[in-house]
Amino acid sequence: MTALITTANSPKALVAVRSLGKKDIKVDTADKQKFALSSLSKYSHDYFLYPSPKEKPHEFISTIISIAKKHNQEVLIPVHSEDTYLIAKFKSKLDGFIKVPLHEYSTIMKVNDKGYLMKVADELGIPIPQTHFIKDLNDLDKSANKITFPAVIKLRETSSSIGLSYVYSKDELISKYKETVLQFNLSSHNYPIIQQYVEGTGFGVSLLFNKGDIRAKFTHKRLREYPITGGPSTYRISVKHPKMEAIAIELLKNFDWHGVAMVEFKLNTKGDPILMEVNPRFWGSVNQAVQSGVDFPYLLYSMAIDGDVEPVFNYKEGVTTKNILIDYFALIKTIKETGKLQLSKNFFSLPFRDDILSLDDPVPSLSFIRTGIQEIIHSKYKS
Secondary structure (H helix, E strand, O other): OOOOOOOOHHHHHHHHHHHHHOOEEEEEEEEOOOOHHHHHOOEEEEEEEEOOOOOOOOHHHHHHHHHHHHHOEEEEOOOOHHHHHHHHHHHHHHOOOOOOOOOOOEEEEEHHHHHHHHHHHHOOOOOOOOEEOOOHHHHOOOOOOOOOOOOOEOOOOOOOOOEEEOOOOHHHHHHHHHHHHOOOOOOHHHHOEEEOOOOEEEEEEEEEEOEEEEEEEEEEEEEOOOOOOOEEEHHHHHHOOOOHHHHHHHHHHOOOOOOEEEEEEEEEOOOOOEEEEEEEOOOOOOOHHHHHHHHHHHHHHHHHHHOOOOOOOOOOOOOOEEEHHHHHHHHHHHHHOOOHHHHHHHHHOOOOOOOOOOOOOHHHHHHHHHHHHHHHHHHHOOO
């Protein structure tokens, strides 16, 4: 029982390493940098360096094949967008050496394209924000007259909040839109989409599919995020929302999905789930699901080894988790914006379940604490 987990410096990789390691699976980790976070875990058996997936994609794939052949790993689990998409693209080269539980590259990239996804969702009757597509910058002025403000400019293919901008007027929209196109050197077929801002609370529906059949589901509600205007969650709680879950399952069934994914929603002020995007890979808050009873890393590994797993649809509600370092910045920013000092009461709320801190596996925790203290000191000097 062996596995290889890439992008080992990612906190979600650490969650996966601990998940598999606690079940006596021999876990090897790999990254493009030395001393990656997950490599410090007691559950990481061996650690390997590989070339940058972005700068040297073919060398990266060759290195992964070499590692898999030499060390007999059974399952390859990528966790970040950079490695996941590249591994999916070259999946056929890897299949003879290691199991890769990912969907087809073309489908992954379609789902990752927010513009394409919104069109498909609209055809399926799934509620989406008012969405505008720009094909020619000369038409931007005319299109801006049809947009309801505030609005959000979004890159079609990105993760987290990269390239995300909130605009509150026609002039600001035109200026920021052109600036975004120049900044990311975008061609007309890949221009950002413009969406009406949806007032509401963020939710995530995490899913595991086996060739179009649902095998696990989990829903969480965002309690804090960073940036606070819309970014990865830093503090969340496990909940259930049957209507939202049904929409997420319908959407991914349409793509005959295989593997893991998280469907993001906003629950608007009327109580309607509005589709935001899909993360066609592991997501930053995966620890939330694991702590609540849906162990996606282990389920994905087991499905790759055995061909299928027993469905997991039940889990504990009311479980909270956080990433304490990033949540610190989110909390400080939120208090500055709202003036609500009482928000700090739940910062060290018990039971304490952090994405990284662990008494069972202390070395990554100590490294993370050191980095966190450096970040906090730096932010104080910077402010």
